[in-house]
Amino acid sequence: MKDFISKQQIALKEAKETRYWLRLLIETEMIEPEKITKLLDECEQLMKILAKSIVTSKQKLKH
Incomplete structure (x- = not known):
């Protein structure tokens, strides 16, 4: 489960970077x-899904 959470966090980080570059394309x-x-x-939708999934996975890990 910890590995799964780690992969989700990496995916969220990558999505945030993608958002940055998309916004930069608009601004420039x-x-x-x-x-x-x-x-x-x-x-943005993917980021919300990933963030919620991370929270849920961490809650399940505690139990």
């Missing part, structure tokens, strides 16, 4: 925001 106007908005939204 390298790509039209309309083209990235859906990707950014999906990234």
Whole structure:
């Protein structure tokens, strides 16, 4: 279970980095925001899922 939590934390970190780069593309106007908005939204949703999964996994580990 600890290994699973570790993998989830790595995935969350990677999702946060992806969000950073997507936002940077928008801020620097390298790509039209309309083209990235859906990707950014999906990234945010994945981050929420991963964060909740980490919390749930840690709770199960305690019991």
